[in-house]
Amino acid sequence: MATITQDMRFRLALIHYAAHHGVTKTAIKYHVNRQYVYRWKNRYDGSWDSLRNRSRRPHHHPRQHTPEEIKLIFNMRRRNPHAGLVVFWVKLMQRGYSRSVSSLYRILKRRGITTIHPKNPKYIPKPYEQMQFPGQRIQVDVKYVPSVCLKNSAVAEEQFFQYTAIDEYSRWRYVEAFDEHNTHASTRFLEHLIKAFPLPIRCIQTDNGTEFTNRFTTHLNKPTLFEDRLKQYGIQHKLIRPFTPRHNGKVERSHRKDNERFYATHLFYSFEDFALQLQRYNRYDYNRFPMRPLGWKSPQAVLQEFLSAGVTHD
Structure with a gap:
């Protein structure tokens, strides 16, 4: 269950007060501006989720990976599933990739295609030789x-x-x-x-x-x-x-x-x-x-x- 924060309770109280006393008196009582009251009144739909802060993450970035670069990364990862980050980055650089290694790590992690590490071979000990009499070893x-x-x-x-x-x-x-x-x-x-x-x-x-x-x-x-x-x-x-x-x-x-x-x-x-x-x-x-x-x-x-x-x- 999602957590209900103090900010969300404050916004709900503000909306209820504005419904009975108006936006101006609400802004004066809660020490906020009128635009803040209107914003949360219009956003509120009766659920707690509507009172949460929305993500401020941008939908795109001017220097984000291009579709061609992402396609190159996926194709190379399919052929090199066990290559480490630096080795994989060098192979991409040899094929025209120009991003930094940190940018490559972020895109690999975001797409869930990081290095697949094979399991280490399991050590199987030899059966211990039981001694039969004192002085044998x-x-x-x-x-x-x-x-x-x-x-x-x-x-x-x-x-x-x-x-x-x-x-x-x-x-x-x-x-x-x-x-x-x-x-x-x-x-x-x-x-x-x-x-x-x-x-x-x-x-x-x-x-x-x-x-x-x-x-x-x-x-x-x-x-x-x-x-x-x-x-x-x-x-x-x-x-x-x-x-x-x-x-x-x-x-x-x-x-x-x-x-x-x-x-x-x-x-x-x-x-x-x-x-x-x-x-x-x-x-x-x-x-x-x-x-x-x-x-x-x-x-x-x-x-x-x-x-x-x-x-x-x-």
Whole structure:
């Protein structure tokens, strides 16, 4: 329903008063001129719509698009339905069109023939491979420790790193603090992980960082120390697709939770202090924390249940 404005009510009251007292007295009482009263008396037909302001938009303009130009625009749009505004304007200019791009946009919008954008292809993810036993595949990644957590002036200029490994089957996690970020630190972390994990490890999955691989460096064919040590232990090294961190989603999500549950509330005054607090947090607040994907069991409980069942995998 259209809105009845105060101006419309004023005009109706003016018309009713003029019907009983005349135009002159109405003009004096309402502080308007006589022509204003006559105009609305003649326009009023008993409906509210007759009291509305009429459009002041001109019916034509001396520089409006000519029929020939409109025909050219329609013909070109029919042949180029997906062309953007600027591309479409350039094509028209090559055929004698002389209007500005803003004028073209207005006529396209007014006629409802703007660009038709085709739908983006829908991403169909591959089915996730469910792990059958602990150690079948372990995700490994590195997290930079936020600098705001380093409060001692002696360590404020340093950079600490958190190496993280998560078993995809049990979500059991092993973390370790390092003050360097290279293939030597990755190799030491791998050796400590193998000793800490109670079962043989079949596969290690990492991103394409230089601390793990030379895949995107000038030494493409030269394996890193980390890759040599994996080969020595007979462990497969799986690299995720470049710039696709969701393929290492479990360890990436654990790093996000670390920001919320650990780094947002802890301060470190030395590297030793950071290493001790990180180890304590992982043991009690992560590996013993119930998780929904595990049926509200903790990673430690899932791993212990598997070990107690006595199942082995060669």
